Amino acid sequence: MKIEARIFEAIAVFFLIVGVVYTIATYYFRTGVEWAGATAMFFSAxxxxxxxxxxxxxARRVEIRPEDFDDAEIEDGAGELGFFSPHSYWPVMIAGAAALFAIGFATAxxxxxxxxxxxxxATVAGLVFEYHVGPEKH
Structure with a gap:
């Protein structure tokens, strides 16, 4: 997870620097600061x-993964990655509900x-609790 943290922190620094340069450039080369772009840059950062x-x-709370070693090989990450539901219909239901929300929002x-x-x-709860069995089932 340290690699992912470094990537996103580098992206944040990039957007911060570009946002400052963009704000200064639009201030001096236009009639004023172009606030939509400047705000987007800083919010992206x-x-x-x-x-x-x-x-x-x-990263401080999980065990060290092969991706965290600089000298790791591809074979070090081999093996089972986790459980993925093979026939779940909940993602389709979530997408449909989100599409209906977007239509309602877009048409005011x-x-x-x-x-x-x-x-x-309800559909997100269905996805989260799809394989949940209560304490009495153990």
């Missing part, structure tokens, strides 16, 4: 910093968009 901080935080049909939010929450 902030989002990358959030992701990098998360990966840095998680606010009651429709707000009415779809419980469906999105």
């Amino acid at each position: 902030g989002l990358a910093l959030i992701a990098g901080t998360y990966f840095r935080f998680v 049909n606010w009651w429709f968009a707000l009415g779809v939010i419980p469906i999105i929450i």
